[in-house]
Amino acid sequence: MIIYIIQEEGFSKVTVSIDLKINGRAYPVAVEPRKTLADTIREDCGLTGTNLGCEHGVCGACTVLMDDEPVRSCLMFAVQAADREIRTVESLAPSETELHPMQQAFIDEHALQCGFCTPGFLMLATSIYENRPGVSEEELRELLSSNLCRCxxxxxILKAVQSALGSSSTTQHA
Structure with a gap:
């Protein structure tokens, strides 16, 4: 990490050079220490699948995986993510003609409408798919309740995640 202090017209600007590892690719970026990971992913790395909703960590639209754990990228500074493994929604599809099982389940179960919250839900659900495949329905409901959808x-969404997990149990209440 290299820190630069730039003097411009009577004020100082601090910039930090860091390396972000996103979707298996290195992104060397220079950011202000206060810049969020979400803004850096979108603006400096050009990966616009990560959405910004509330920018307060409440809605989950900005959820990405860091070291295989879901995090709200609007609550993290980019400098905190230096040299960590970050995955965004752009990492899910193995090819341009094939979808990740969770993406396919969202389509099959009609688990999206406007699509704004979908990237965050997909990343949260992918973490569950990869790390907690035997999760109970009660635990799944609790985990999914951390993200918001207005549509x-x-x-x-619950049915899609259960489908991808290989679960056929659904209930009448969400």
Whole structure:
């Protein structure tokens, strides 16, 4: 990490050079220490699949995986993510003609409408898919409740994740 202090017209600007590892690729970036990971991913790395909703960590639209754990990228500074493994929604599809099982389940179960919250839900659900495949329905509901959707009512999101996990149990309540 290299820190630069730039003097411009009577004020100082601090910039930090860091290396971000996103979706298996290195992104050397120079950012102000206060710049969020979400803004850096979108603006400096050009990966616009990560959405910004509330920018307060409440909605989950900005969820990415860092070292295989879901994090709210609007609550993290980019400098905190230096040299960590970050995955965004752009990493999910193995090719341009094939979808990740979670993406396919969201389509099959009609688990999206406007699509704004979908990248965050997909990253959260992918973490569950990869790290907690035997999760109970009660635990799954609790985990999914950390992200917000204003369109779908959650039942189809729950059904999609259960489908991808290989679970056929659904309930009438979401």
């Amino acid at each position: 779908t009512g959650y039942l189809n």
